[in-house]
Amino acid sequence: MSLVQQLARTAATMAKGHLVTLRELFRKPMTIHYPDEPVPHPVGFRSIPVLKVNEESGKLNCTACGLCARSCPPAIIFVESFIGEDGRRKQWPAKFDLDLSRCMVCNLCVEACPFDALEMSEDAELSAYTIEDLYFTMDELAALWKTSRSVRIAGGQKV
Amino acid sequence: MKGVGAVAEHPKLQGVYSPEEAAQAAREGTVEPLTINLGPQHPSTHGVLRVITTLDGETVLKADPDIGYLHRNWEKIVESWHYPQIVPFSDRNDYLSAIFNEWLVCRAVEEAMGIELTERAQVLRTVFAELNRLVSHQMWFGTYAMDIGAFTPFLYALRDREWAYDLFEKATGARQLYAYFRIGGLRNDVSDAWVQELRDYLDYFEREAYPAYMDLLYNNEIFRVRSEGVGVVPKEVAIAYGASGPMLRASGVRHDIRRVERYGVYDRCDFDIPVGKNGDNLDRATVRMKEMIESIKIIRQCLDMLPEGEVFSPKTPRVIKVPEGDWYVRVESPRGEIGLWLVSTGGLQPYRMKWRAPSFVNLQLLNYMTRGEKIADLIASLGTIDIILGEVDR
Amino acid sequence: MQPEWMAPWLWTLILAVVKTIVVIAFVSLNAAVLIWLERKVSGHMQNRVGPLRVGGPAGILQSVADIIKLLAKEDFVPQRGDRWIWWLAPSVAFAPAFLVFWVLPFGPHLVVEDFNVGLIFITAVTSFTLLSIFMAGWGSNDKYSLIGAMRAGAQLFSYEIPMAMALVAVALATGTLNLTAIVEKQRHMWLIVPQILAFLVFYISSVAELNRTPFDLAEAESELVAGYHTEYSGIRWSMFFFAEYTNLLTSSALAAILFLGGWHGPWLPGWAWLLIKTYLLVFVGMWIRWTLPRVRIDQLMDLGWKFLLPVSLVNIAATGLYLVVVR
Numbered sequence A: 001m002s003l004v005q006q007l008a009r010t011a012a013t014m015a016k017g018h019l020v021t022l023r024e025l026f027r028k029p030m031t032i033h034y035p036d037e038p039v040p041h042p043v044g045f046r047s048i049p050v051l052k053v054n055e056e057s058g059k060l061n062c063t064a065c066g067l068c069a070r071s072c073p074p075a076i077i078f079v080e081s082f083i084g085e086d087g088r089r090k091q092w093p094a095k096f097d098l099d100l101s102r103c104m105v106c107n108l109c110v111e112a113c114p115f116d117a118l119e120m121s122e123d124a125e126l127s128a129y130t131i132e133d134l135y136f137t138m139d140e141l142a143a144l145w146k147t148s149r150s151v152r153i154a155g156g157q158k159v
Numbered sequence B: 001m002k003g004v005g006a007v008a009e010h011p012k013l014q015g016v017y018s019p020e021e022a023a024q025a026a027r028e029g030t031v032e033p034l035t036i037n038l039g040p041q042h043p044s045t046h047g048v049l050r051v052i053t054t055l056d057g058e059t060v061l062k063a064d065p066d067i068g069y070l071h072r073n074w075e076k077i078v079e080s081w082h083y084p085q086i087v088p089f090s091d092r093n094d095y096l097s098a099i100f101n102e103w104l105v106c107r108a109v110e111e112a113m114g115i116e117l118t119e120r121a122q123v124l125r126t127v128f129a130e131l132n133r134l135v136s137h138q139m140w141f142g143t144y145a146m147d148i149g150a151f152t153p154f155l156y157a158l159r160d161r162e163w164a165y166d167l168f169e170k171a172t173g174a175r176q177l178y179a180y181f182r183i184g185g186l187r188n189d190v191s192d193a194w195v196q197e198l199r200d201y202l203d204y205f206e207r208e209a210y211p212a213y214m215d216l217l218y219n220n221e222i223f224r225v226r227s228e229g230v231g232v233v234p235k236e237v238a239i240a241y242g243a244s245g246p247m248l249r250a251s252g253v254r255h256d257i258r259r260v261e262r263y264g265v266y267d268r269c270d271f272d273i274p275v276g277k278n279g280d281n282l283d284r285a286t287v288r289m290k291e292m293i294e295s296i297k298i299i300r301q302c303l304d305m306l307p308e309g310e311v312f313s314p315k316t317p318r319v320i321k322v323p324e325g326d327w328y329v330r331v332e333s334p335r336g337e338i339g340l341w342l343v344s345t346g347g348l349q350p351y352r353m354k355w356r357a358p359s360f361v362n363l364q365l366l367n368y369m370t371r372g373e374k375i376a377d378l379i380a381s382l383g384t385i386d387i388i389l390g391e392v393d394r
Numbered sequence C: 001m002q003p004e005w006m007a008p009w010l011w012t013l014i015l016a017v018v019k020t021i022v023v024i025a026f027v028s029l030n031a032a033v034l035i036w037l038e039r040k041v042s043g044h045m046q047n048r049v050g051p052l053r054v055g056g057p058a059g060i061l062q063s064v065a066d067i068i069k070l071l072a073k074e075d076f077v078p079q080r081g082d083r084w085i086w087w088l089a090p091s092v093a094f095a096p097a098f099l100v101f102w103v104l105p106f107g108p109h110l111v112v113e114d115f116n117v118g119l120i121f122i123t124a125v126t127s128f129t130l131l132s133i134f135m136a137g138w139g140s141n142d143k144y145s146l147i148g149a150m151r152a153g154a155q156l157f158s159y160e161i162p163m164a165m166a167l168v169a170v171a172l173a174t175g176t177l178n179l180t181a182i183v184e185k186q187r188h189m190w191l192i193v194p195q196i197l198a199f200l201v202f203y204i205s206s207v208a209e210l211n212r213t214p215f216d217l218a219e220a221e222s223e224l225v226a227g228y229h230t231e232y233s234g235i236r237w238s239m240f241f242f243a244e245y246t247n248l249l250t251s252s253a254l255a256a257i258l259f260l261g262g263w264h265g266p267w268l269p270g271w272a273w274l275l276i277k278t279y280l281l282v283f284v285g286m287w288i289r290w291t292l293p294r295v296r297i298d299q300l301m302d303l304g305w306k307f308l309l310p311v312s313l314v315n316i317a318a319t320g321l322y323l324v325v326v327r
Helices: A003-025 A067-071 A108-112 A138-147 B002-009 B019-028 B074-080 B083-090 B095-113 B119-147 B152-172 B192-218 B221-227 B235-241 B246-250 B281-304 B358-363 B365-370 B375-385 B389-393 C008-045 C062-072 C083-103 C118-126 C128-140 C143-174 C179-185 C196-209 C234-259 C270-289 C297-326
Strands: A048-051 A077-083 A089-099 A118-121 B034-038 B050-056 B059-066 B322-333 B336-347 B352-356
Touching (some): A003 B192, A048 A089, A067 A077, A067 A108, A108 A118, A108 B083, A118 A138, B034 C143, B059 B375, B074 B083, B074 B352, B119 B152, B119 B281, B119 B322, B119 B375, B152 B192, B221 B281, B221 B375, B235 B246, B235 B365, B246 B336, B281 B375, B358 B375, B365 B375, C008 C083, C008 C234, C083 C118, C083 C128, C083 C234, C118 C179, C128 C143, C128 C234, C143 C179, C143 C196, C143 C234, C143 C297, C179 C234, C196 C234, C196 C297, C234 C270
Antiparallel strands (some): A048 A118, A077 A089, B336 B352
């Protein structure tokens, strides 16, 4: 390749590259001003498993069977069933805690639940200053279910 | 060991000090090598990689990658986990192309248990894998541009990746660590609207984004002179080091697991395997740029043949119990061959899971590629290896 | 102008102080605007919006906020560095950038010091930049800084020569070294028309002198972290930053004065024309920076010595031949 050819080629490729950046200069930026503007999540966005409250009775659907805790890979769900005054296990939880700081948001607990008691919330704005604040108790998880949109996706349904 | 012989005879090393010669020269006082730690905190090591580099001025005498900063004991942890639990954790290995990790684990267990997937699940798995390959190569394009000093292509790549991630988000619920494949199929199905949006995205990428990449960086003369003849890996050396993926194909070896093994629906798709000639940075870039187009071709064919039906195999047992034995399965990821050696003694948990990470194997070539070249080429060559430290260290 | 009662030395002193303050104010203001402009231009080129929050919808006061932030930052001093050299380097970096302004004419009489060897003064003063970079690299006692400084030494030294050769062609064509006179000679035709080669050589070399992409090897973020100013923080780092943008402004203004007819232009006042031309060249510099990848050190040397220098020499020969034949 002669010097002139090479120079022409160089100039042409450089000009093309500069045209690309110039074109973008006059385009509308794609920035979303996040804290001011909300970022919509699609249905099924996974953020944290929350406890579903039964619409009619106002109680949790959870029966404290512990399947979610057993399916959880990092073992961060802590369930205990309620012990009644007669000393028997009741069908609702006394404790249902979740350590979000170690949660890998894999949806396995939701899929494991046979009682439709767990759902995936899409509230992703859960950051906290200390790691202790990422430890969610049963009441907090139920409150999260009420305030945010949650869905249960499992078993091959269409999204 | 023909290949290993070629390592020493390679003409690039003529007239360049070996580390021993450099040490000898340092004793005699003729040259004083400068040892510099690139990383673990460095703008261009793609994570936490430390490269102990010995320099003679600007020339690299030796580049010694020091890994392990991101080690989190993947292989040992999964030995105490049930098989379905391993799938989401495998996402964390190669986090830029997580689908391939999931596919690998699922394939291993499915193969061991003899689970037949439904047709729709097979096609969708291929679609997701190729979309992930496209996204991963876009990310490579951006980071390589940044490695050779151009910042704008990086942001264009991220911008175009965003739409693909939105698609992933809609289908799987997460943007990067999908946890989408299940042993026996997929977690959920996709809607027709999603399929249409995917087609729109592919059209957009092919019509607008890709030509801009080509004009902005790939055809640029500075990019050419920076990449041509740099980081050369001859065919024999690439094979001897066990390189795979674009690293191997750029050296002129037409080897692709998608063709070698039967998985997904690749055997029914019509696509090319781009190969390079010289094995330099330019060839590796070319191979990856062409693979983006091939991925789009595969996705389009898959979407055309997408059948109706279930995505989760009804015959999958509720309890995943792998019989005794061992299996080696592999999948072609954007970085090369990921392999999984699964040893089972029968039961709910694996006895051993050995992960063959392509980045780990490819990274070994760094010293060979960069000896005798400039420090700027070291960064560029590291960029074309396209390492993911999560996968290197596991 | 000098009042009768005042001693001459006092008058000179007052004049010098006032001039210095004016030039520093002008230069600082422009540098602040340039920093904002670069962030805005690069942002929009990359489909972003750039600074937005401080000072109205366009974030015009971002530089002010940055200066306040940088002033409040910890001044980190490397313990094993060469302390005096390390301390001096930012000031040395700032001085030449601002000294060049001394001789740049903004109008027929709008010049701080109408120096009759202005061109030589400029080539002499801009060489100081190299010194400051080398001081910073050496004083930091850091490997990245040292490599950056070595690169800068090779690069700035090599590009000084084609740049000076381009200026020689200008001096030949106009027959003067005085910048005001050079602009006056361009009343009918801008110098870029006969001296297009000199302009290209000058512009490429000045981009290289400024350490901007594609020639930002001394900083080379992806290789050398931040090159020669890796160890600097806070206000000292910002002085390098300011010097960089002042240099951008001066070299663009110089190119506008030497090749684009300086203050000549219809309707608008002369200084406005010069500012428009300067900012146009500044924009081109930013445009280049945010488009191209970086070259390698050996390619940089090749370009300087094997291409730009011969081209500028040929240009000088052609100019000389033309002058001999025509006159």
